[in-house]
Amino acid sequence: MIGVLVSGEGTNLQALIDAGLPIVAVASNNPGVRALERAGQAGITTAVFELDDYPDRDSRDAAMAEWLAGRSVDLVVCAGYMHLLRRSFLERFPGRVINTHSAPLPAFPGPHPIHDVLAAGVPETAATIHYVDGGIDSGPVIAAEPVPVLPGDDEHSLRSRVQSVEHRLLPQVVRELIA
Numbered sequence: 001m002i003g004v005l006v007s008g009e010g011t012n013l014q015a016l017i018d019a020g021l022p023i024v025a026v027a028s029n030n031p032g033v034r035a036l037e038r039a040g041q042a043g044i045t046t047a048v049f050e051l052d053d054y055p056d057r058d059s060r061d062a063a064m065a066e067w068l069a070g071r072s073v074d075l076v077v078c079a080g081y082m083h084l085l086r087r088s089f090l091e092r093f094p095g096r097v098i099n100t101h102s103a104p105l106p107a108f109p110g111p112h113p114i115h116d117v118l119a120a121g122v123p124e125t126a127a128t129i130h131y132v133d134g135g136i137d138s139g140p141v142i143a144a145e146p147v148p149v150l151p152g153d154d155e156h157s158l159r160s161r162v163q164s165v166e167h168r169l170l171p172q173v174v175r176e177l178i179a
Contacts, residue, residue, distance in 0.1 A: 002174065003027065003073035005064075005081035010035025011163060012079035012100055012170055017042045019171035022178070025071040027064050029083055045071065051083075058088045065092035075178055078132060079170070082111065090134055097132040098177070100170055102162045104144060105130055109137035114155045114162065124148045125158065127165035129173045143173050 003025040004013050013035050016023060026039035031048045039046045047067055054060035068076060069092060078085075078099040090097060103113030104126040110116065117125040124146045131139035147162050 003068040006035035015167035061089035
């Protein structure tokens with residue numbers, strides 16, 4: 001069973017839902033985000049784990065891991081989840097947490113990969129799926145597909161093309177991991 005972590009719009013979550021994958025739980029650090037609406041419309045149980053409701057991030061992540069484990073989640077997919085997961089979470093799901101990233105790794109880790117790729121002037125970025133290991137986009141890469149940087153690209157146009165690839169690649173990787 002799959003649990004998905006989200007922080008915003010939820011387009012990668014929607015791709016997983018549309019692929020018919022067995023998602024049983026969606027957790028977010030932000031209340032009222034579109035991703036939670038998408039999950040609700042698909043009949044998936046949701047919960048919000050706001051940092052302000054816990055004494056620290058370790059406590060919040062432990063509570064979120066407990067909630068997911070209570071729903072028989074065995075693979076966690078970070079789909080636009082914008083917080084680093086703490087050891088208390090990762091130890092609960094060892095080797096079973098994956099993430100998407102909009103640039104090739106390890107070349108462009110961090111929260112602004114599209115900006116960083118454009119600033120570097122490189123000819124391509126990538127839709128990358130990798131394991132989460134506690135570092136900043138430092139876990140082993142599972143799959144990556146190049147996406148060319150076109151003349152005149154800005155962050156919006158390049159992000160849109162990368163997301164198109166992510167929406168296809170992420171469900172494919174998840175399906176293989178749960179097979």
